[in-house]
Amino acid sequence: MNNIACIVFSPTGGNLKMIKSIKTFLDDYNVEIYNITKPQIRETFIEIPKKIDYVIIAFPIYADTLPDIVTEYLNKLLISNLPVSLIAGYGNIHIGKALFNAKTIIEAKGNVVCSACAIVLAHSYNGSKLQIAVNEPSNEKLKALNQFILKSINKVKHVSQLVICNTEIPEGHIRLLAKAPQKLFPQIFIKKPKVIHERCNHCNVCINMCPTAAIDNELNIDNGKCIRCLACVKYCRKKARLFKTRTQILTNTLMKEGKDLKKNAFFI
Ligand SMILES: Cc1cc2nc3c(=O)[nH]c(=O)nc-3n(C[C@H](O)[C@H](O)[C@H](O)COP(=O)(O)O)c2cc1C
Ligand code: SF4
Ligand code: SF4
Known part of the structure; x- marks a missing residue:
């Protein structure tokens, strides 16, 4: 296992920061970043290359779930029979069903979600009036995330059957307003x-x-x-x-x- 694809949607840069930290940390691996924040990348990068062994998908939580753009993108992405880790960066408000819904989409395409996490990031709406989790992700939290991804890679590295690596994610709930x-x-x-x-x-x-x-x-x-x-x-x-x-x-x-x-x- 050597080739890793990181797919990231990150309008205000928090999720991209995490993915860049992971790429730097995994310097023994060949890590490619596909930044689907750009509309043209969402249109052109629609199939995971054959050489890829492991996929990381990072996205923000919007209204207690995945951004609609990410849902639409994942629904059309050609990806199968791969181990996938999910990273949901959120603004310290509510995780809701984001990870659960992303797992459902990914599994329906014949992949196995081997790990997932929800990480607090500075809120997109921070400004003079709002100051939520302004220093997140801290360097310490990035280090913990890197170790978690390494653990996820080690989990899938030596298995004969991918399905053994499946991880359970609590369903969560969507608040009334969302x-x-x-x-x-x-x-x-x-x-x-x-x-x-x-x-x-x-x-x-x-x-x-x-x-x-x-x-x-x-x-x-x-x-x-x-x-x-x-x-x-x-x-x-x-x-x-x-x-x-x-x-x-x-x-x-x-x-x-x-x-x-x-x-x-x-x-x-
Ligand atoms: C439209 C919108 C909806 C959001 N909904 C939530 C939410 O339900 N729960 C939460 O904790 N944060 C929410 N946030 C905050 C983002 O999840 C958070 O700021 C995240 O870090 C943004 O990721 P990015 O910097 O990679 O773009 C929302 C942000 C926006 C713009
Ligand atoms: S707030 Fe609206 S106009 Fe500004 S970058 Fe986001 S989608 Fe585009
Ligand atoms: S508002 Fe004007 S200065 Fe600001 S990013 Fe847009 S074009 Fe540049």
Whole structure:
């Protein structure tokens, strides 16, 4: 076992940070990163290459489950008969059914989920008002994650039958509010990020970082395409993209629910 594929969706970079740490740590292995945050990679990388022995899939938790984009992508990905580890990076609020739902999709294609974990990351909506898990993932937590992945690799390395490596994941539950269509609540609570034209230098970084190609060349956002991931706000070096919540309800709720740092969850 030598060739590892890491598939990652990471609009605000937390999941990508974890995957890069794993790649550096596994320097004896051939680790390829497929960053499906980019719409063009989601369109072109649709089959796991034959040489791959083990797959890691990392994604954020949105509304207690996988982002719809990741669900759609995994449903069309050609992947079979491989051991898979799942990493769900979440904003210290609620894990819900994210890992369970991802496992269901992956298993339906004839693969075995040999391990899974939910890791606390800085919340995408952090800013002046909200400060949730701002220092996560810490170096210590990244080290623990790297060891967990090594343990997962060792688990599958010498088995004759892949199925022996299957790991159980608790089903979890989806909170009432998160049962609505995934885009609905972010769109209700958060306005689409605006441009402050006096600050903008037309570098187009926001256009390039948007995972849904929602920003046109005039920097306008297509509301229907915008998933309120806030990548455009985070990566604008001129602080020219601003987001505003429509009410205090979202900020207050997140502040309350994300106050105490939760423990990372590991299943192997
Ligand atoms: C639309 C949206 C919904 C989210 N829903 C949840 C959630 O249900 N539970 C949670 O703990 N964090 C939630 N978060 C926070 C993200 O899971 C978290 O910030 C994650 O680190 C983002 O990953 P990334 O940095 O790799 O993009 C949500 C973020 C967004 C943008
Ligand atoms: S990233 Fe910021 S500065 Fe660059 S085009 Fe977008 S809004 Fe303007
Ligand atoms: S326009 Fe919307 S979808 Fe695109 S990066 Fe900004 S918040 Fe995310």
